[in-house]
Amino acid sequence: MGQTRDPHNLEELIDDIEAIDSPSGRIRFDDVLDATGQRSFGPLLLIAGLITLIPVISGIPGVPTLMALFTLLVCVQLLLGRRTFWLPRWLRERNIEDSKVHKGLRWMRRPARFTDKFLHHRLAVMTGKTGRRLTAVACVLIALVMPPMEFIPFSASLAGAALSLFGLSLMARDGLLALLGFVATFAALLLVFPYVI
Template identity: 50%
Template sequence: MSSDTPLAPHLERPRNLSTLIARVRHAGRRRDDISLDAILDAVGRRSFAPFLLIAGLITLAPLIGDIPGVPTLMASLVVLVAAQLLLGRQHFWLPRFLLERRVSRERFLRVTGWLEKPAHWVDCCLRARLTWLTRSPAHLPVALTCLLIGLAMPPMELVPFSANGGGLALTLFGLALLAEDGLMALAAYLLTGTTLALVIIGLA
C-alpha cells in the first residue's frame, strides 16, 4: 500500500514538486484572486502529501507566509487533516470559511515563479529510499508529528524564524511522502525536534 493514504477521489497526485507548482499556477485562472479551495482542487485531494506541501510552501513563501496569521491558518488546516487521518478517515473535511481564504493572483504568481527554480533542484534530490519510513503504516507517525507542528505553530509566530522551521518540516514531510523518500522524512523529524526545542527555549 502506498504511503500516500487516499483522502479524496480527484486528480492523480503530482509526482514531484515542479509538477505541483505548475498545477497551482493554473488554479482558478478566471479570477483576480485565488482561494485555498482552488489550489487544493488544482493539485488533487487524493492524498496527504500534496496537502502538506501546499501548507508548508505557503508558510515558507515570501509575500504570503510573512502575512501575520497565515502560518497559524495553515497550521489549523494541518491539524484538522492530520487528526482526521489519525482517526482513519478516508476523506478529509475542511470548513468552507477556511477554504475561501484568498490571496491576489499577482502576488501568488510572483511566489510560485520564485519557487520554480529551486523546485527543479529539489526534484533532482528526491528518490525512493528507506521506504519503510514513508509507506503505510508510517504515514501515521508522520501525521502525528504534523499535528504537533500545527498545534505549536501559533507560539512559533512569537519566536523569530521558528514558523519557517515548522513550514520547512511540513514541506519535507510532504516531499517524503510524495517520492517515498525516507531520508527526507528523517530530515523532517530532525528539523521538527530542533524547531520545537527552540520554541520551548525561546518562550521559557
C-alpha cells in the first residue's frame, strides 16, 4: 500500500488507518505504518500515542510496553540523525483484530474532529529542528517509564496523551501542543516516579 501524503491532523490519520484492507481480519502494525507514512516523525509518535490512549487497545497486556519500545527506537534514531526509521520485523508484524482497531477509531472520531478545529501554525520554534530534538528526548523519557505504567491504573493514558500531543504538534506545526506535551510528560514522570525508586 502506498501513501502519497502524510496526515496533517487527527481525522486524516484516522481515515488512513480505517482505509487499511485487512482480508485476514487482523491489522499488522506494519500496515498502519505504511498507511500513515513511515518516514514522518509526527505520525509515528501520534500512532504510538493513540494506541496507548485508546482504552480498548491499550488495555491489552503488553501493548503499552510494545509502544514504549517502538517510541524508543524511533526517537533514538531521530536523535542520531536518521532520515528514515528502521524497526525490527517482529515488531512490524505484530497484529490485532481489525474489529478492535475500528472500535477504537470510532471512539476517537468525535474527539478528533473537535481537536482538529483548534490546530494552528504557531510557536514554530517548538516544531523546528531544535524542538523536534527536545520532543524526541521527552519521548525517550516517556518510553522508559511506560512499562511500569502497565501496573499503575490510568497512567498509560497520560503517556499516550503526551505522545499524541507531540505527534500532532509536529504534524500540524502547532508549537502550543508541543508545550502541552511537555507538561503531560512532566506529569507522567511525577506520577510514575514514586513507583520506580
